[in-house]
Amino acid sequence: MLETLTRELTFGQAVREALAEEMRRDPRVCIFGEDVAEAGTPFKVLSGLVEEFGTERVLDTPISEAGFTGIAVGAAMTGLRPIVDIMFGDFITLTMDQMVNQAAKVHYMSGGAWKVPMVMRTTLGATRRSGAQHSQSLHAWFSHVPGLKVVMPSTPYDAKGLLKTAIRDENPVVFFEDKMMYTKLKGPVPTEEYTIPFGVADVKRVGRDITLVATSSMVQVALGAADLLEETGMSAEVVDPRTMWPLDEKTLIESAKKTSRVIVIDEGYERYGVTAEIAAVIAEGAFYNLDAPVKRMGAMHIPIPFSPPLEDATVPTEKSVFEVARKLCGQA
Amino acid sequence: MTTATDKSAANSETTAGQWIRMYRQMVSVRLFEEQVNELYTRALMPGLAHLYIGEEAVAVGVCETLRADDYITSTHRGHGHCLAKGASPDRMFAELLGKEAGYCKGKGGSMHIADPATGNLGANAIVAGSVGIATGAALSAKRLGKDNVAVCFFGEGALGQGVLYEVMNVASLWKLPVIYVCENNLYTEYTHFSETTAGDIPARAAAFGLQAESVDGQDVRAVYATAGRLIDRARREGGPSFLVCNTYRYTGHHVGDINREYYRSKEEEKHWKTERDPLKLLADWLVAQGLADSTQFKRIQSEVEAEMKKAVEFAVAAPYPSVSEAGEDVYA
């Protein structure tokens, strides 16, 4: 990380700063979405942008996720660099044809003749008491589709650097932001320009006895679990892949070989989720160095319930990760 | 909404040479499709073949009013649109046969021909799949301060898809230079449109504030005049419009759709082919006006026949892409 002139920003501020900088740098960059202009979205992540860039570049759309995502695909093909804002990650279901059958395939189907340089920003994460249709983490859906890139930042620093890379990428990129981090998570962000390349995992904590591979919202959970493990004399390494696709298989496998035990933690549904893919990559790449089966931890296979004690039970916590790690190391 | 009765104005400015050019374009589409039929029945063409025969006046009448830098999007029944917008038959046949020399290096096929050089954003095999893309291209034109327009071709089957109404709403709100051309050939696959389409078709678009019109899609002069007026209006920032072209496909939904009597009668087909044929209607008019005679039509026919034969030979002889191409062009 760059040292000079680093200040603390919230996750939401880091996202906004990346957007503003890229919009200043490139006049083709524009934002479409519901309540993105004067309202700055319900999470206020975009506040101030319309004042600086005007309604020509920060466009309030009707509540038509499929329609404005499709419009973004066509606009991206013909000279703009649109960023679409999908208020809640649950609503990506409405955009599936535009993303999966159009955006992801235009470049390939045209034999490389057309490109779709667009970004979809959306949210993930439960525990906001938002109920079953505003709490899901559906990033595995897009990670399954060739032609798309999927980004999952876990810190303000990563959010800013990765979002700038996403906006400059020539392909459709889906950028998932944990809605619980917008105001709650603060972290150092340098004032000067930087970007973070896709496909490069970040070791968030170096350790010896077990690897915790964690994404997005689960990185803080894994770091908390690592602190608890340290109190019992165990050293956990926390590895954040940062992008689901492209995936930095090498760093994941190297860490697994070093520690010989791995838990993969992600807020998406555990069944058929990204944890399964990452676990398989590690099992194939580090099999002869593993001392235990690779363990997955994700959301329970149920619609997210509203009632707080029920909702809290659906996702991995510091405590549950700690307990699984102890067990995997034969300590429980 | 109005019905086009004002063709005389544009027609009077159209020279005999232009009408003969349009006749030739319609012959090209028809003979191209006859070759497709031949290739398909000889098992030289993989996949499915949806022929445009009978509907030539729509693609030709609309595209003759467009510039090279205007955009189109097309459908599964798209060969006519691509040709009328300027694609060359040899590379189109090559694409249909999955050859490296095709417009999409063989990766797209009959239903996905795309070509930036002629403003073809791509044919689409999702019914209504390109309505967002065309609208987005119109947004780019407007935002980038250009005066080009986008034409979105689709069959009346697309009227069942909600995303069409989402993007028409946006196009109207944002006054985008897009023309939605609905080719009503009476049948979706095997179902008469009256069984699936409630109410009045142009009224649906008019409800969103689009200029909505209907035209005889077998009369290339009427299509040309009406489309020309709507395109001109879009170019002069007059906003979006919707044009229903009433037409008929002579053959099956695809080449293999042979026994059609369960959904339409032989008498009906005969009526359209003999009384409502777009090539014949234009030829008769040119003769009646003393602008052309039958020897000219015969010459055009044999010239185009020779051109198509050569194009087919090129495509048949052309090599397939190397298997290593499969993994290329997934990302830009």
Ligand SMILES: Cc1ncc(C[n+]2csc(CCOP(=O)(O)OP(=O)(O)O)c2C)c(N)n1
């Ligand atoms: C979303 C979607 N649903 C169904 C199909 C299957 N399908 C292909 S063509 C077609 C009929 C389309 O009718 P229309 O839009 O009127 O076009 P036409 O074939 O008459 O030119 C259908 C249902 C499809 N390609 N895409």
